[in-house]
Amino acid sequence: MSIQAIKTAVVSEITDTEITDTKSSIETSLHLKKIPQHIAIIMDGNGRWAKGRNLKRSDGHVQGAKMVNGIVTHCSELGVKYLTLYAFSIQNWGRPQEEVNTLMNLLVNYIVQEKETFIRNQIRFETIGRLDDLPSFVKDPISMLKEETASLTGMRLTLALSYGGREEIVEATKKIAKLVQSGALNADQIDEKTVQKYLYAPDLPDPDIVIRTSGELRISNFLLWQSAYTELYFSDVPWPEFEEKDIDTAIAHFQNRERRFGLTSEQIQGGQKLNS
Ligand code: FPP
Numbered sequence: 621m622s623i624q625a626i627k628t629a630v631v632s633e634i635t636d637t638e639i640t641d642t643k644s645s646i647e648t649s650l651h652l653k654k655i656p657q658h659i660a661i662i663m664d665g666n667g668r669w670a671k672g673r674n675l676k677r678s679d680g681h682v683q684g685a686k687m688v689n690g691i692v693t694h695c696s697e698l699g700v701k702y703l704t705l706y707a708f709s710i711q712n713w714g715r716p717q718e719e720v721n722t723l724m725n726l727l728v729n730y731i732v733q734e735k736e737t738f739i740r741n742q743i744r745f746e747t748i749g750r751l752d753d754l755p756s757f758v759k760d761p762i763s764m765l766k767e768e769t770a771s772l773t774g775m776r777l778t779l780a781l782s783y784g785g786r787e788e789i790v791e792a793t794k795k796i797a798k799l800v801q802s803g804a805l806n807a808d809q810i811d812e813k814t815v816q817k818y819l820y821a822p823d824l825p826d827p828d829i830v831i832r833t834s835g836e837l838r839i840s841n842f843l844l845w846q847s848a849y850t851e852l853y854f855s856d857v858p859w860p861e862f863e864e865k866d867i868d869t870a871i872a873h874f875q876n877r878e879r880r881f882g883l884t885s886e887q888i889q890g891g892q893k894l895n896s
Contacts, residue, residue: 650698650868654875656828658702659695659867660850662842663688665834665858678722683860685726689734694864696741696775698871702824703777706842710750710784724758727781731761738765742774748820749783778824785844792818819845826850829874831867834858851877 663684670680688705695703708723731745738745745765754762762781795818799805805814816822826846830839835856839847853870855862880888 650871651875652699655699656871656874657700658704658825658827658829659700659871660704660706660827660830660843660847661691662706662830662832662840663859663862664832664836664840666860668834669858669860677716677719680860681719681722681726685730687860687862688730689737690864691862691867692734692743692775692777693737693741694867696743698867700775702827703775704748704780704824704827704843705777706780706783706840708749708781708783709841710753710782710787711841713753713782724755727779728758728761731765735765735768738769738772738777742772743769744772744774744776745769746776746778746821746824747781748778748788748824749781750787751781753782776824778821780842783820783842785839785841787841788820789815789845815845828879829853829870831855831870833862833866849879849881851879 666680666684667677668680669683670677673679692703692705707727712723713720737743745762747762747766751759751762792815796805796810796814800807800810824846826848827843827850829851830843830847831853832838832840833855835854835858837854839852843850851874853873855866855870857866878885878888883892
């Protein structure tokens with residue numbers, strides 16, 4: 621079945637149906653009604669991929685950047701509503717300058733080159749993180765693409781750039797503390813919704829699944845607040861080789877999990893309403 625046919629099926633499906641995506645070399649059946657609403661990906665393994673081929677780390681990032689568009693388009697066609705990619709952490713500023721420069725250039729190239737993909741697929745482009753840390757040759761095209769895609773109604777692609785989960789929580793805490801200090805907020809009124817309101821993207825729903833490529837079993841300061849009940853999936857495939865079929869495999873695993881949000885299996889199967 622072609623991707624377009626899958627897309628049509630997503631739109632027209634009334635009952636849950638299994639679709640076999642023949643783009644996959646291992647056939648993966650996806651329940652189209654259970655496509656995760658929000659997928660977040662830690663794109664890891666560029667450096668090791670390059671080292672294994674006697675290449676420079678930067679070459680790994682170049683190859684990694686080539687994989688991004690295929691995954692973005694595939695997720696959009698599957699009906700994923702939110703895709704968040706961890707492209708550059710606050711801690712990544714500490715890497716060798718040549719590597720940082722390569723990553724900045726790759727980001728700009730991606731943003732400029734794929735504008736048409738965004739428009740064609742109705743993808744809204746957003747970022748989370750300390751955007752002001754980025755050099756203006758990166759920040760300016762990012763701001764332009766955000767503006768140009770702000771009204772698009774398809775999948776929302778969020779790049780985490782100069783992002784850190786702890787830093788995000790610290791920044792939110794400072795804003796809340798200032799409100800308390802000024803008398804605008806009573807400390808006893810602070811709840812989860814208050815914290816959520818001061819995160820980088822308060823309207824971004826929590827990820828249903830965080831995928832990390834390349835075999836490492838860590839969360840690395842990514843979406844710490846938001847992933848409290850997120851399903852984690854670790855793939856051995858390095859990001860420079862991570863293809864559509866690998867996303868399908870991750871989604872198939874997600875679809876076989878039972879999300880309990882602190883309740884029991886019996887409660888979930890009995891249809892008990894979830895608080896979160
Ligand atoms: C982690 O691999 C990856 C990064 C720090 C950067 C990810 C960037 C890209 C995939 C390319 C540019 C992004 C876009 C959106 C165009 P690593 O270098 O830490 O790998 P290692 O663990 O093998 O060293």
